[in-house]
Amino acid sequence: MIETLVQGVLLGGLYCLFALGQSLMFGVMRLTNTAQGDFVILGSFAAIAGMSGLAAMGPANAATPFIVMLALLPLAFGFGYALQRYVLNGTLGKDPLPSLVVTFGLSIVIQNLLLEVFSADPRSIETAGLNTESLALPGGGISIGVLPLLVFVVAVVATASLQWLFNSTRLGRAFRAVSDDKEIAELMGLNSNKVYALATAIAFVLIAVAGVLQAMRTTVSPSDGPLLLLFAFEAVIIGGMGSFWGTLVGALLLGITQQIGFRLDPGWGIWFGHIVFLAVLVVRPQGLYPKTR
Amino acid sequence: MSALLKASNLTAYYGDAQALFGIDFDLREGETTAIIGANGAGKSTFMKAVTGLVKTKPGQIVFKGEPIGGLPPGEIVKRGIALVPEGRRLFASLSVEENLLMGAFAKRPGPWSLQRLYTLFPILNEKRRQPGTSLSGGQQQMVAIGRALMSNPTLLLCDELSLGLAPIVIKEIYDALPAICAEGMTVVIVEQDVVLAQRVSRRICCFQEGRVSLQGASGELTREQISQAYFGL
């Protein structure tokens, strides 16, 4: 049982990384990014392409994927900024439909683009054995994978950083102000278009990190996106939309629930996660850490 | 003295509905002016037009010699106009201090700082970590005023400061006005209470159905003049 819990927690770390970007974009500008999962997969394939590009220069070692990740981060930042500034900003407003349709359209475009370029075969990143290494937990007799542990740590650090950004920095104040009252925030000198673009830029950095880690952990294929979106979304709802720590907790709970489901019957694992999510929705729709407003 | 703000034949629309029908308005530097009028007369619309929240045609508003019609609100605050909006409109997710800090977002140099605001309104220092919206109406008004002052404006616009507040609280707020004006701040207040308006301001301007119906020094206007202008008689 402990083993299942631990696996669930580590899986939850990954889901948290999927979910943080979604939580951020929705929190700042009420935008639901239905292509969230597809952008993660795009990140995965970008890393895979980067790896094969580097492979031309020499064999990969355990650090190579992280070098690729580092290189991807500024690209992701710029891409997210431009996407929000020039495409998504035009879809914001009272009506949720335009942003939904545009992000849904992006989802289709990304999936098919990836299919064209990479074909439907599942791929992954060569980790030079990192994904099979494990650590023995002291006094428990359980061993956990190094990579899942790393993912979990990254998730906690990302959550803490994001929370710190929101609570203690000028930009974080700007994010909160513009989501509270855009008109008055603009009256203070804030340019909402730029602030929104920054939020998405940061979200995409997280997406890139998630994408690389996902491809290191398992194989990815172009049509994997939608399922990741659903996990991200479930984590955000279970956790409540009041804080990023809530998203982490929601993600952990989702991971644990899925692992329990897999233990009961491999065919019903994901189904079980969905059902628990729906149950939380019925019983406590505001989530565990609701927004106090 | 040249005009700090000059509105010439100012028109403004909400969609297709016209709200201002050619306002001519001069503001002299360092003066406190009160705009009075019934509900729907266009007072708030005028404030919004000056601060860029409502679109106007170019050339109708000139501030410090430069036209500002059509500029986004962010630009206008950088030039030195700050608004205390009707209904306070504090940021609900931010604490009192954070609300004040948001006012300084435009980073204009000047005498106003957190320290100075806390001297003016000591209660805000006590409650500075609390969510802005958890304060009483009067305290929220202080935060809203403070937030506007943090941008070190040359012109301060106050829209309906006394709305929903008890008389003793209103007095407390207006008692702070001299300290705000001490260094030559130009202030425009929109005020429903005519007597109060006359008492705190040097000039009165009366709006009636989107037009200026009366302007003059508050000491010189009579009650009959004002009520006629107010009601459009």
Place this chain on the structure above:
Amino acid sequence: MTPQVIRNNRSSRAALVAGVLLVLVAATLPFWAPEGSGSSWMREFVEIACYFIFAMMWNLLAGYGGMVSIGQQAFFGFGGYVMLMLGNFAGVNPFLAVPLAAAAAGLIAVPVSYVAFRLQGGYFAIGTWVIAEVFRLSFANVSAVGGGSGTSLTALRGIDKATRENATFWMALVCVVASIALVYTFLRSKRGLALLAIRDNEVAAESQGIDVRGMKLAVYVVAGFGAGLAGALYFVGNLRISPDAAFSVNWTAFAIFMVVIGGIGRIEGPIVGALIFWALNKFFSDYGTWYLLGLGLLAIVVTIYFKQGLWGWAQQRFGLSLFPTQRTLKL
């Protein structure tokens, strides 16, 4: 002269006449259509009819009900499976099973709404997708209907091909006409006005005495019924069902595409959208991924630059309205 409320106009009356004639002509198709191509046209019609009905119901839900859902495929697949189960296990004639399956889909929309209505806006959309996935995974784990790989509709085995195809074609025609009629009368009624009021401002509508919750539920149930109808019909034509085909999110993607291109919130919109979609399908679907990519890009561009959809743009430009649900006051 007393003020009159006018509901029709010249072009709409002309369109009504043209529509009726078209339907009558189409009904006779099986009698004079040539052997090979005729039956393939009929099969295509059945398929497009399903797309269209599904899109029209999605349009009702999103454009008029104000609820954007990415999970209507739950009812589509449910309708298909119920029809199949009634046909294979209960010996019900599949053509009779179609409306029964639609009713079943409408019924199950009630408990589903209890969960789905906890969410709003964009999160409602994704929540409905989760629910659809639950449907898919559930059916994929039931071996009696073939589990993950699906099964065939055996109940029509005894009938010869030509008769089956004709009957399916007529069934599709009836379903198309019935769903248009259903949506049109619904929207022209007082309920339709209430829906528009809710869509524009829920709180104000509630203060006018409109039962917002009840109306939204009604629309959701009708949309579920319609989606189930489309699904049941589709698999009568297809003869084979699987969870991935029945509950694929592509159904909603195509519906969104058709409605966005044609214009959300207008009845003619889905018709225009379905025609454009059919044409695109005919000429470009061989290009596989590039075709889908193009569709996605087209939807993005239309949403950003033609906010009213192509039909809505044409309406504004040329003042057309074929299915008027507006009331004009003539003084």
